[in-house]
Amino acid sequence: MTIGLAHAELIAVLSAVTGDEPRVMTVRSGDALPSGPFELGHRSLQAGLREWVGDQTGHPLGYLEQLYTFADRDRTHEDAEGRTISISYLGLVREQAAPGAGKPGWHGWYEYFPWEDHRGGRPEIQAAITDRLQDWVTSETARREHRQRRVDFAFGLDGAAWNEDLGLQRYELMYEAGLVTEAGCPPAKNFGRSMFADHRRILATGIARLRAKIKYRPVVFELMPESFTLSQLQRTVEALAGLTLHKPNFRRLIDQQELIEETGEATSETGGRPAKLFRYRHAVLEERALSGSKLPLSRN
Amino acid sequence: MTIGLAHAELIAVLSAVTGDEPRVMTVRSGDALPSGPFELGHRSLQAGLREWVGDQTGHPLGYLEQLYTFADRDRTHEDAEGRTISISYLGLVREQAAPGAGKPGWHGWYEYFPWEDHRGGRPEIQAAITDRLQDWVTSETARREHRQRRVDFAFGLDGAAWNEDLGLQRYELMYEAGLVTEAGCPPAKNFGRSMFADHRRILATGIARLRAKIKYRPVVFELMPESFTLSQLQRTVEALAGLTLHKPNFRRLIDQQELIEETGEATSETGGRPAKLFRYRHAVLEERALSGSKLPLSRN
DNA sequence: GCCGGATATACTCACTTCGAGTATAAAAGG
DNA sequence: CCTTTTATACTCGAAGTGAGTATATCCGGC
Incomplete structure (x- = not known):
């Protein structure tokens, strides 16, 4: 019996936020997402991608999550001995750890989706x-x-x-x-600016997933530097969501979640009154969040 | 350059609910999830699985969603010419359309996860x-x-x-x-009852995904017959969530979502006062739901 | 025919959450 | 010292949510 043989390929949507601009790592001057073959030596898909990203970009990869696996007929490899299966991932890169952000290789999300x-x-x-x-x-x-x-x-x-x-x-x-x-x-x-093959669709998948995720899991902090002000945090969320938020309510939301704590320091780089600096409470990392039940529970 | 060649395999978590028991379709007397090779003739992964499930089970498949793609080293094919990539899916089968539910082939979720x-x-x-x-x-x-x-x-x-x-x-x-x-x-x-290889883990992934999904998308209705009572609907949700819900509040939740409408008929099969029958408003199907914003918006 | 058990359906109320607005504090610069 | 700018703190009403109670309609037994 013929077991479906296929080419396995990894595609990454790597995002970072610089200032108030969400960015994605690209190759070919912004025409494609970075991708590469899934090598046999890798322990797992996740490990394979981490290794590969580390080699290619020099940026340590924080958060990493599988997005979707595609294998449509039009994705068949040219010298087709089987077709290509593309496994896409969403990765988040911390701003400070991404010196290339802002330089070529990193393009703003909204260039592709104005x-x-x-x-x-x-x-x-x-x-x-x-x-x-x-x-x-x-x-x-x-x-x-x-x-x-x-x-x-x-x-x-x-x-x-x-x-x-x-x-x-x-x-x-x-x-x-x-x-x-x-x-x-x-x-x-x-x-909007188009991309190679279905890469823009994969980018859209990644953006949508991230926008949904920041609402119920504290993934934003994977994009923030070690210490940050509340305004910086808000601007980062706004950049990702593509929306402006209500400042007092944003702050209320943040501190009632108890996800961050003051560092004790402050910065006056922002112009007006100096802002307190905060850091993420790593203790909370894996637990927490996944907040609302939405189902009307019965306490018996 | 060696492009990673791999065996592609599809694994399905097919679920139905009979009465108040959530079930999953299995093979090998409940020891494994149905799976099969990804044939080259299929248009896409999704289409491949639909075709395959139709042939194998005779049940038309309603909702279908990709779960996760695994390719860990311990999943390598025996006569390894490359490794096996397993792409898992979650499918929902309507009770009435699944005559086999309750018979061998379908096992209760909680047999594996008491x-x-x-x-x-x-x-x-x-x-x-x-x-x-x-x-x-x-x-x-x-x-x-x-x-x-x-x-x-x-x-x-x-x-x-x-x-x-x-x-x-x-x-x-x-x-x-x-x-x-x-x-x-x-x-x-x-x-709990164990399964072949990592199939129980995949089942857990499917259950968790479905439990999360019923809270923000009207997927329960993919499991309901054409017309149903509110109590039936509630029992189905309870079966999936593994929780008991507060009846009055459940009903309020349902009708403020405007997802269902009365058929005009009633049934007295349940014992006490006859219950009104409802049907799902298909008009709403793709839109709707995805309710809460959770982000403190600013209206300017 | 009436009554209790069972199920379905409808209404009320307190409390929390959330959207929205307003007020005060602390820096920089003319 | 007064204005601008940004940060931080407080208030209020509307809406949503958890929890409980009340009424309606069937069945079966007496």
């Missing part, structure tokens, strides 16, 4: 996108209603609120509607 | 488990504190509340502490 940054309100480009999506909705009578609901929900139209977690759905809608060059549309009709 | 069912309060077996875990905690001085926190958090001890989502963490702790035969411990010291 419509995902809502920190300055709805970005202008979004109107153009939703106009084109509306054409796509109207162009078919059969699934029209269904398409309309998907667009409205994903982009926060018609009463629905903008939900930052839906980045992948938004990209997939645009792909279906032929608004990205990866779907075969002419470069003129493209929105 | 400590995960808290519907009748803390199960007795848990005390024995945590006693043994406590020995494991005390046996090492170096990481003792860390281990203690992990155990307390995972099993809801020392002030922490029981969290049904942590099934995977609990199994992994037991594995580390040598309380399951899969870790090489003698059968006498085993807790």
Whole structure:
């Protein structure tokens, strides 16, 4: 019996935040995500990727999480002796440990997804996108209603609120509607910077996953330096979520979670009143979070 | 350059709920999860699995979601020409469409994880488990504190509340502490029924994922028949979560989500007052849910 | 036919959480 | 010393959540 033989490949979405700009590590001048073959010598996928990232970038990798495994037919290796299976990972790199961040190799998320940054309100480009999506909705009578609901929900139209977690759905809608060059549309009709093969889709997956995760697990701290101010922390979260947050409530949220503690020092680099410095309470690391139950429990 | 060649295998965690018992489809009299090679003819992994499940079981597969991809060294294929990559999926099967449920092939979740069912309060077996875990905690001085926190958090001890989502963490702790035969411990010291290779770990992954998911996406309905009563729905959720829920609050939660509507009919099969029958509002299917923001937004 | 058991359904209330706004403190610079 | 800027602290009402109680409708036994 023929057991499915395949080429195994690892693809990484490595992110860092510099100032208020979320960035991703790229190769080929920003056209592709770093990837490499899964070598036989590695203990596991995770270990393989860590090793490989360490060699290639010199940045120690903090948090690492599997994203998704793809094996669609169009991903078949050219000299196909079997097809290619791509296993993608999300990795977080601390700002200070990423000297390359800001230099070539690291590109801003919103270069690829300009419509995902809502920190300055709805970005202008979004109107153009939703106009084109509306054409796509109207162009078919059969699934029209269904398409309309998907667009409205994903982009926060018609009463629905903008939900930052839906980045992948938004990209997939645009792909279906032929608004990205990866779907075969002419470069003129493209929105955002495109990438090699399905790398932009994988990046969207990583962004969506991270945006969802920061809400129920303290992963932001994997991106922060050893000590930081509350404003820095807030700006980092805002950069990731692509949203502006309510400052007093953000602070309340943070300290009622008891995730951080004062270092005792302060910094006056920020301009106004000096800000206290905090550090992450590592004791809490693996436990904690995973907060809400959402199910109406019965205490008997 | 040697591109990593590997064997690709699909493993499925197929679940259904009959009455108040959550079940999983198994092969080898309950010793293993169904699995098979990833054939080259398939369009994608997802399509490959759907086809394969259809052929093997005759049950149409509703919801299907990727779980995790494993490729640890100990999973190497015997006549190793490369190693085996296992891609696991979680699938949900509707009760009525699964005539085999209850018959051989389908086994109850809690046969494998008796400590995960808290519907009748803390199960007795848990005390024995945590006693043994406590020995494991005390046996090492170096990481003792860390281990203690992990155990307390995972099993809801020392002030922490029981969290049904942590099934995977609990199994992994037991594995580390040598309380399951899969870790090489003698059968006498085993807790719960063990499985082939790492299949029980994969099942734990599936259960944990599903338990987490029912809180923010309406996936329960993939397990319900066309029409159902609110009590049936509640019992299904309780079966999955391994918890008892507060009836009035459960009903409030359900109808404020507007996920279901009355069929107009009622059933008196349950004994007391006849219960109204409801159906899932399919219109809502892809949108909706993904409820809470958890981030303190600013409206400017 | 009436009554108790069983199940379904409906309503109330206190407490916590959350969104939103306002007020005070401490630095820098003209 | 007064304004600007950033940091920090407090308040309030609306909404959500945990928990309990009350009413409705069937069945079966007497």
